[in-house]
Amino acid sequence: MANLILWRHAEAEMQSVTGEDAERALTKHGRKDAARMAAWLDQHLPKNTEIISSPARRCIETVAALQQLNTPKLRREVKVAAFLSADSYVHAIAKQVCNDDVSKTILIVGHQPNLGLLISQLIGMQAGACSVKKGAVWWLRQRHLVAGTAPQTYLFAVQQPHY
Secondary structure, eight states: OEEEEEEOOOOOOOOOOOOGGGGOOOHHHHHHHHHHHHHHHHHHOOOEEEEOOSSSHHHHHHHHHHTTTTOTSSSOOEOOGGSSSOOOOOOHHHHHHHHHHOEEEEEEEEEETTTHHHHHHHTTTTTTHHHHHTEEEEEEEOOOOSSOOEEEEEEEEEOOOOO
């Protein structure tokens, strides 16, 4: 991957009607934040970005804000993947999204602490040192400093919904 963009779901209700964590919906504030971040992403995402979301309702509703924008340059299909669920493990996420295709951009919509743990792992920070705020986007890029060596991952941008 050349770009890995991590978007934490926006603010969600404390409890769902059913009591199931995966069914928690976005709050009114969360929907506004998701729309703000979707507008920012719409302006900056590379063409044909692959979008993958956790199956949790709050993640699906977050990424729906991006799908609702009518920008022809972006592919709006969203894959829903169990490996991004709230109870998944960071190594399972890394295995699925980290690859050698340097032309690929992947946007994943998921949960804390896994997003922060993945960022920490990829940029060489101490485990648990990174915390992704609700609704925020962290954009990582890879580059080869020396041809034939492993790519270096670095933090390209961080965007909060309250900019």
